[in-house]
Amino acid sequence: MEEDETIATYNSKVKDIANESFALGEPMSNEKLVRKVLRTLPKRFANKVTTIKEAQDLTTMRIDSFKSKV
Template sequence: MEKDETIVLYNNKIKEIANETFSLGEGMSNEKLVRKVLRTLPKRFAHKVTAIKEAQDLTTMRLDELMENLTTFEMSLDDGESSKKKGIA
């Protein structure tokens, strides 16, 4: 995932790759996809990745469930950054 890329765009890329590998006969398990996504997230998601790994069972977590969780977290990050930009006089 690139630094400026959103989770939604990243999710689309991951789904395309998963579909391509499936069509080639090399399907990936959901667990493998979830682990790969968590490994490729930028540092701004480090706290969330740690929390997910500790609190969730990655063997049963679905990719769409992970992406929803990360999208919600990203939205809260964006809210925090926009409030910092306003500044206090």
């Protein structure tokens, strides 16, 4: 994620990558997508990433829920 990029724009890019992966026959699980997004957020989101990791079960979290959490 770029420093000046919004969460909505970034979320859209992640969804596009997931859709392309699915179209190529290698679908990505929601858990994998969530972990990738959390790992690639800029340092300014560090507190929120930590909170999400501690308070949420990443195996059941959907990428669509990120817009309301970050």
